[in-house]
Amino acid sequence: MIENASFEGPPATSTAPPGWFDCNLHSTADTQPGSWLVDKAPSDGNSYISLVTRGRNNSFNDGYTEAISTTLLESLQPGVCYRFTLDLAFFAQFDGGSTGGQGTWGPAKLKVWASTGSCAKSVLLWESDAVTNQEWQPYEFSFAVDKNYSHLVLEAGYVGSDIYNGNILIDNLRLRSSQVQVDDVLICQRGDVATLRVDAPGASIEWSTGATEDSIVVSEPGRYWVKVEQSGCVVTDDFRVGYKPPLRVNLGGDVTGCTGDSVVLDASIPRGKYAWSTGSTDPAITVRTPGTYRVRVEDECGYADEDEIAVTFAEQCCLVTAPNVFTPNGDNINDLFQVSTGTNIGRYRLQVYNRWGKLMYESDDLTRFWDGHAPNGQEAATGVYFWRVDILCNRSNQTGTNSFKGTLTLLR
Missing domain, CATH: 2.60.40.10 (Immunoglobulins)
Incomplete structure (x- = not known):
């Protein structure tokens, strides 16, 4: 779901890796290792990024925090539980150039945002504590959203209320989705049963029946629901059991x-x-x-x-036949006005008009037929209608376009 999730790219100062964009032009991310004395090996792949917070350095970028953004390959969606994992570290020997040399940097924290545009920071998904570990350490969190979000933002943050020079190293992002979905089920007759299951290892599960296992057996028709909670993220789904x-x-x-x-x-x-x-x-x-x-x-x-x-x-190929009555009443019997044209049709058009000459239906698809609705989506009135079919036959003994006309009666 994340393009270039391990920040692969040529190490460079003030340069975000491919697929990522700097959100603060006054202080930009670095693709590491190799800048500001950072020589730590990546936790994954060949490179990673560093983000910093700026303190009081008598510089134009005092008080700025670095952030980068990326467009997600698949937008975050409501009703889905997401799990985010990443590796973080602090580099104590960081030398930020204008900050007075190495040894003056403290641990920062990381904020992860979802946004509807690059660098927008619409909703805060997670905020770490101060990252003090100097070796790579995995972090993880789960979350759900209430609307679609297309971008992800990573931002360095101050620990406490004061501003200071801080840094954080980031590598090996992983964003996974786990949507709970139980399909509707049809059982044959009374006494038959259906087994319903959710795949959520380690999660807390609650069914509308009161069961807490990962599967239930049902024998009665009705509406059911299941709720799954994992690492603070809760998703639900409802489904129907009916007789076939x-x-x-x-x-x-x-x-x-x-x-x-x-x-x-x-x-x-x-x-x-x-x-x-x-x-x-x-x-x-x-x-x-x-x-x-x-x-x-x-x-x-x-x-x-x-x-x-x-x-x-x-x-004589390509003759058209059509019924003179059809009953679009939803009983799955004669619900469509179906025109039969045989085979080898090169071009086809069906038109249906009411008795005042208004076009009610038109199609050039041989597999689609009129269902008795007017162009505005409302049911057409009962009565007599006129149809016309124009076809071009592909057979060698048939040339030109043939037109066929007739009447039909719509009954409900």
Whole structure:
């Protein structure tokens, strides 16, 4: 989530490593080692950074604290628990040039900010105590945010109320996310159970059932929630358990293909079992001869349903067929006005008008059909509508654009 998290780059005075930007032009970060007598080896990779606080040195930058910022590869988001780890150290022999030489520097602390822009420091995520260890030491903290943040800022800070010359060395950042998510679950019938689990090692877990383990077994439909707390960071998720509805198989409207072509009939569902009238047990079959094809599908709950479809093949290809009635009432039966065009269509456009000539629907996508809504998103009124389809057929014996027109009745 952090670009150049170990501050790799050529060591240089007053120069932030690639991917990072100085927030204070009066006092800028250094890519170490090699500047101001700093010779400590990195804790990770080949380089790291130093940030300083400025004291009273009779200099233009007295009282300034150094900070750097980076754009996160992925913005921080609400509802996610983040864990941040980094290595910090203090360098006692630091020589800041204008500060009177080595031996005059004290430990600083580090502030970590989230921001909506470079160097904005919108919300303080964490503030360390004085970093006094002169060897690299790992630090870590967890946090959550209440809105999206796109940038991260690291800032050196004074320990106490007085200003002074201080320094802090930083290396090996790691930012990880752990979002709690339990998907909705459908169980087959009363007496069946589902096991729900969260992956959060070492966390404190509480379910709406009162359980505190990392998984629960549920057998009743309803709304449930889980709360996970780890290192002071709390995230929650809610989910639904319901009964799986009876299976409904829909092969779509009858199909007209072109002679010499093939038509694919698809009845696939997750973990289904299939029995086609052709003897196939595959989820989908390819047919090249006219006829009526039937399929029986059984789902994992043992629910079964059947459907059939008539397939014809025409010498004059690209004929359009369409129903004259459709019922978009949400019962998953005849809910769409589906136009059948066969195969080998090079260009296609469907338009639907009301009886006053107002365009209600338009599409050039063969896989999309009118669902009975007006352009403003409201349900179209029941009544008679007019449709037009313009197609360009790719077959050699068909040239130019063919137009087809008809009427349909919308019922609810």
